[in-house]
Amino acid sequence: MLGYSIKRVALALLILVVVMLGMFAMVYVIPGDPASIALGPRATPELKALLIQRMGLDQSLPNQIWHFFRAAATGDLGIDVWSKRPVLDVILEVFPKTLLLGAVSLCWAVVLGIGLGCLAVIWRGTFIDRLLGVLSVSMIAVPSFVIALYSLLIFAVWLGWLPAIGAGQSGDWGSQARALILPSFAIGVSWVGYIARLVRASMLEVMGANHIRTARAFGLPETVVVLKYALRIAIVPTIAIIAIGAGSILSSAVFVETVFSRPGIGTLITGAVEKRNYPVVMGTVLFMTAFYLFVVTAADLLIARLDPRVRDVLRG
Amino acid sequence: MSALLEVAELSVTYRAEGGDVNALRGVSLMAEAGEVIGIVGESGCGKSTLAAALIALLETNATVGTGEVRLNGRDILSLPEAERRKLRGHDIAMISQDPMTAFSPVLTMGDQIVDFQQHSGLSRAARRARAADMLRKVGIADAEICLRRYPHELSGGMRQRVAVAAALMANPALLVADEPTTALDVTMEAQIIHMLRSLRTEINGAIVIVTHHLGVIGELCDRVYVMYAGQVVEEAPVDDLYHAPRHPYTQALIACDPGALGAGQGVLPTIPGRPPDLTAPPPGCGFAPRCPLADGTCHSKPPPRVRVSAQQTALCHKVVS
Ligand SMILES: Nc1ncnc2c1ncn2[C@@H]1O[C@H](COP(=O)(O)OP(=O)(O)OP(=O)(O)O)[C@@H](O)[C@H]1O
Ligand SMILES: [Mg+2]
Numbered sequence: 001m002l003g004y005s006i007k008r009v010a011l012a013l014l015i016l017v018v019v020m021l022g023m024f025a026m027v028y029v030i031p032g033d034p035a036s037i038a039l040g041p042r043a044t045p046e047l048k049a050l051l052i053q054r055m056g057l058d059q060s061l062p063n064q065i066w067h068f069f070r071a072a073a074t075g076d077l078g079i080d081v082w083s084k085r086p087v088l089d090v091i092l093e094v095f096p097k098t099l100l101l102g103a104v105s106l107c108w109a110v111v112l113g114i115g116l117g118c119l120a121v122i123w124r125g126t127f128i129d130r131l132l133g134v135l136s137v138s139m140i141a142v143p144s145f146v147i148a149l150y151s152l153l154i155f156a157v158w159l160g161w162l163p164a165i166g167a168g169q170s171g172d173w174g175s176q177a178r179a180l181i182l183p184s185f186a187i188g189v190s191w192v193g194y195i196a197r198l199v200r201a202s203m204l205e206v207m208g209a210n211h212i213r214t215a216r217a218f219g220l221p222e223t224v225v226v227l228k229y230a231l232r233i234a235i236v237p238t239i240a241i242i243a244i245g246a247g248s249i250l251s252s253a254v255f256v257e258t259v260f261s262r263p264g265i266g267t268l269i270t271g272a273v274e275k276r277n278y279p280v281v282m283g284t285v286l287f288m289t290a291f292y293l294f295v296v297t298a299a300d301l302l303i304a305r306l307d308p309r310v311r312d313v314l315r316g
Numbered sequence: 317m318s319a320l321l322e323v324a325e326l327s328v329t330y331r332a333e334g335g336d337v338n339a340l341r342g343v344s345l346m347a348e349a350g351e352v353i354g355i356v357g358e359s360g361c362g363k364s365t366l367a368a369a370l371i372a373l374l375e376t377n378a379t380v381g382t383g384e385v386r387l388n389g390r391d392i393l394s395l396p397e398a399e400r401r402k403l404r405g406h407d408i409a410m411i412s413q414d415p416m417t418a419f420s421p422v423l424t425m426g427d428q429i430v431d432f433q434q435h436s437g438l439s440r441a442a443r444r445a446r447a448a449d450m451l452r453k454v455g456i457a458d459a460e461i462c463l464r465r466y467p468h469e470l471s472g473g474m475r476q477r478v479a480v481a482a483a484l485m486a487n488p489a490l491l492v493a494d495e496p497t498t499a500l501d502v503t504m505e506a507q508i509i510h511m512l513r514s515l516r517t518e519i520n521g522a523i524v525i526v527t528h529h530l531g532v533i534g535e536l537c538d539r540v541y542v543m544y545a546g547q548v549v550e551e552a553p554v555d556d557l558y559h560a561p562r563h564p565y566t567q568a569l570i571a572c573d574p575g576a577l578g579a580g581q582g583v584l585p586t587i588p589g590r591p592p593d594l595t596a597p598p599p600g601c602g603f604a605p606r607c608p609l610a611d612g613t614c615h616s617k618p619p620p621r622v623r624v625s626a627q628q629t630a631l632c633h634k635v636v637s
Binding site (some may be wrong): 086209210213214215216217218219220221224228229232233306307 | 571
């Protein structure tokens with residue numbers, strides 16, 4: 001298990017390095033000189049030269065890369081060209097909002113997805129099973145920004161039950177929670193469909209297994225058979241999907257935060273791209289990549305823990 | 317007074333793609349408390365279907381046509397599922413064929429064996445202590461360690477011992493073992509049979525052992541039901557079955573038993589031909605196409621059940637009482 005953990009973490013770090021190199025290459029192919037953009041049309045050549053020097057754009061490429069890596073390793077992601085604040089501070093200021101949005105979305109997805117998946121298994125072959133199937137597929141098919149727009153229209157504009165934009169008043173938990181409902185639902189709902197389908201499929205496979213028959217032969221109640229004996233095994237592929245989903249949920253957050261005008265990583269990165277605020281763009285992408293790799297690696301290690309057979313293979 | 321277990325004219329059909337399979341066609345048998353009966357027959361003759369009916373846990377695509385399975389006079393197949401669930405693991409217990417897959421791979425043996433006693437009404441700790449005692453009885457010395465293990469950490473023989481222990485803990489009126497030793501190697505098989513034999517006295521109810529291995533029957537059973545193509549073709553006490561088999565199929569089966577082969581016989585005899593297709597069972601005797609004695613009547617008319625002695629019957633046109 002320890003050897004495996006080290007391998008997984010090393011792989012994650014390697015991917016991170018590759019992403020950083022890729023990002024560097026990308027900044028170079030995008031048109032537009034960051035220094036001129038930052039200073040505006042009326043910049044003097046002196047000022048421009050000063051800024052180029054400050055941003056390190058005059059140094060050789062390997063040198064720039066080296067500096068970038070060394071700085072990133074110590075948590076220094078550069079300085080926001082506009083606000084002159086450290087990029088890491090800017091990110092950390094909005095990241096909790098995106099994280100909260102993502103986490104609540106994931107909760108919707110996991111709770112509803114596993115719940116509906118289990119219901120479909122308990123009522124397999126009946127009308128309810130088929131209805132849940134149609135529902136799941138439509139939830140997968142509709143993109144999250146469409147759901148975002150329609151739910152905005154229905155619940156905020158027509159019914160007026162929930163706020164349309166913003167993240168709620170700071171300090172007022174109730175208003176912040178209400179502001180979370182619509183965007184998180186919009187993001188989570190397509191994953192409800194995925195997870196419900198996946199849970200149903202892997203559950204049905206597990207339900208045919210011999211040990212489920214043993215559990216039934218000893219008269220265990222169907223709920224215990226489903227929840228303890230089947231779900232525990234069926235959940236393993238679902239965790240892998242949820243980890244991948246975490247990445248997708250973060251990218252949906254970019255859209256949904258824009259639709260709902262919520263402060264967060266999504267609005268931060270779209271704003272930074274528009275203004276060619278390179279340090280912020282690079283820092284944010286780097287930060288999110290690192291976070292995503294962390295989630296996927298953690299999920300892999302969790303799967304290894306949940307299934308004692310995997311655990312033993314890894315130990316041996 | 318009626319017997320502990322009575323199966324009366326039971327017919328079970330599987331709904332399937334290529335036509336419905338008549339897996340059981342009017343099977344009758346009975347067992348008294350303390351008795352061990354054996355069910356023997358070729359692969360596909362319906363043994364597992366019968367075993368499933370006995371524990372009231374037929375597959376979802378199986379339908380009961382006619383007949384009953386009565387345990388203490390109650391027809392268990394017509395009970396609602398909630399009632400049947402209360403019987404399983406309490407009045408009825410099962411030992412499954414394949415110890416490799418019989419337990420959940422992600423729960424410890426202890427966790428499962430404690431769950432399996434849920435009808436007992438004891439606390440989990442008490443059930444665990446009981447489980448440890450029972451494991452020692454089936455020959456597992458390190459019972460506590462065994463309870464903490466996952467199934468894949470135990471050998472096949474060990475797992476089957478745990479399966480036997482789990483079934484015994486229910487103290488069932490009826491214990492059904494479907495091929496309890498088939499998946500094991502020869503030494504393991506011998507050990508498990510030995511253990512089952514020594515535990516016979518521990519069990520107050522009836523035991524039904526399903527197998528295609530005549531040796532297992534000889535070691536363990538009092539009476540035997542021989543099945544062929546979904547029917548019981550012969551019923552006899554175990555000694556009579558070995559020494560005076562009456563149905564041609566039983567005779568062929570005993571001639572083919574590797575354990576009963578005399579010295580000097582080089583080749584293992586086999587029964588030529590194959591059992592009939594159960595999607596369209598023949599009108600006459602199912603064994604007729606393979607039977608050396610068969611004539612026109614055998615092919616066209618269902619055979620009568622002929623009583624040979626007080627305890628022996630055969631389903632055959634050619635047997636005379
Ligand atoms: N779930 C099912 N659906 C359809 N047909 C089935 C099903 N289970 C068993 N059968 C068929 O019913 C017949 C009897 O099967 P059963 O498993 O009872 O035989 P068996 O005597 O236990 O055989 P084996 O020695 O191979 O275990 C076979 O023809 C089999 O193909
Ligand atoms: Mg079988």
